[in-house]
Amino acid sequence: MASIDDIDATKRYRTEKDHEYFETIDEVFNAYTWRSLLSLMNKGVIDEVLGPIAQGKEARVILAKDKNGSYIALKIYYTTTSTFIKSRYKYIIGDPRFKNKKIKKDIIDIVEAWCRKEYGNLSAAYKAGVKTPRPIALEDNIIAMEFIGEGIAPAPTLSEVGLEGLEDPDEIFWEILRNVERSYIIAKLVHADLSEFNILYYRGDIRVIDWGSAVKREHPLALEFLARDLNNIFRFFGVGLDGARVAGLIAERASGPYEEDEEGWLIVGGKRLYEEIEELS
Ligand SMILES: Nc1ncnc2c1ncn2[C@@H]1O[C@H](COP(=O)(O)OP(=O)(O)OP(=O)(O)O)[C@@H](O)[C@H]1O
Ligand SMILES: [Mg+2]
Structure with missing residues (x-):
């Protein structure tokens, strides 16, 4: 049997006809993604691919x-069905004035940069001690990370669990704030898409994803x-706090030295942040 080393996916990618490339959609990975997966296998990062957990836009x-x-x-x-292509390249692709090859390259460059x-x-947040899945490897359009779940069942998001499904909502609320502050002060990052949809509820604790x-x-x-x-979090937990004011507090705290x-x-x-927040109200 031919080993994966014998497959020159790069060559196949180059010789594939443009229209075929764009028609390789959804259920089937395109040659480019196959090549990335094979690289991860060759590098010993993955041994077996099992199946889909979730499908986003x-x-x-x-x-x-x-x-x-x-x-x-x-x-x-x-790289073929992203909303980016659908929204921006829908009209360009069929236009003979544009060379498909260039478009293809542009899309892949954008996806890889993203x-x-x-x-x-993710790596900066993890290194700062923010509760995230552990990053494992990056290969083109693939991010490999720790799987958060029990057996093969992925941990649910906070939105799936709902406020009533949390064992200790108060503790989870403050845990999220601790992590938001840690991201800002130690990782020097703002998540910018934080909500109940991007926080997994795992063994009574959280993992921030995405x-x-x-x-x-x-x-x-x-x-x-x-x-x-912050407002997304306050809304989910039904807390009457003002995101802008708490953001201001966190930003002020970032200028001084910290202990843990x-x-x-x-x-x-x-x-501590919660003491300052209590003083707000
Ligand atoms: N490390 C992980 N362990 C377990 N499940 C995960 C992990 N990362 C992501 N998931 C699952 O995949 C889903 C989508 O992940 P993520 O939020 O990173 O992608 P997305 O592109 O934002 O998807 P969407 O468009 O649905 O928001 C998550 O809601 C979660 O169910
Ligand atoms: Mg998401």
Whole structure:
């Protein structure tokens, strides 16, 4: 039997006809994605691909196994059916004035840049001690990370569990705030797409996922995004706090030196965030 080393997916990708490339949609991975998967196999990151866990607008999450038999999650970005192509390239693709080859290359470049950004953000957050899946590898349009779940069942999102499904909603609420502050002060990041849809509920704890939209603290809209993230959380938990005010508090705290306590709170100027929030009301 031919080994995967014998398959030159690169060559196939180059010789494939453009229209065929674009017609390879949805259920079937295109040659480019196959090549990325094969690279991850050759590098020993994945041993077996098991099947889809979730399907989003721009990516699909797949369950796989590593060499030790542990489950890992692969977030694979589409390069042929992304909303980006549908919205922007729908009219261009059929237009003979545009060379398909160039468009194809542009799309792949954009998707790869997005994946690098998401993987970089995830890694920075994880390194800062934010509760995220552990990043494992990045390959073109594929992000490999720790699988969060029991057996083959992925952990539910907070939106799936609902407020009433949480064992200790109060603890989860403050855990999220601790993680938001840690992202801002230590990882110097704002998630920017934080809500009950991007937080997994796992063994009575949380994991924050989906870091593709995250921005650096220096981003001109960082504070606005932070306020919006916080408002999403306040809304989910039915807490009457103002996202902009709490965002302002966190930003102020970022300018001073910090210590950490055993619960994971950052202590700035002798105070923890929850103490400052209590003083607000
Ligand atoms: N590391 C992981 N372990 C277990 N499940 C995961 C993991 N990462 C993602 N998932 C599952 O895949 C879903 C989609 O992941 P993610 O939010 O990163 O992608 P997305 O592109 O935002 O998808 P959507 O368009 O649905 O928002 C999650 O809601 C979760 O169910
Ligand atoms: Mg998501």
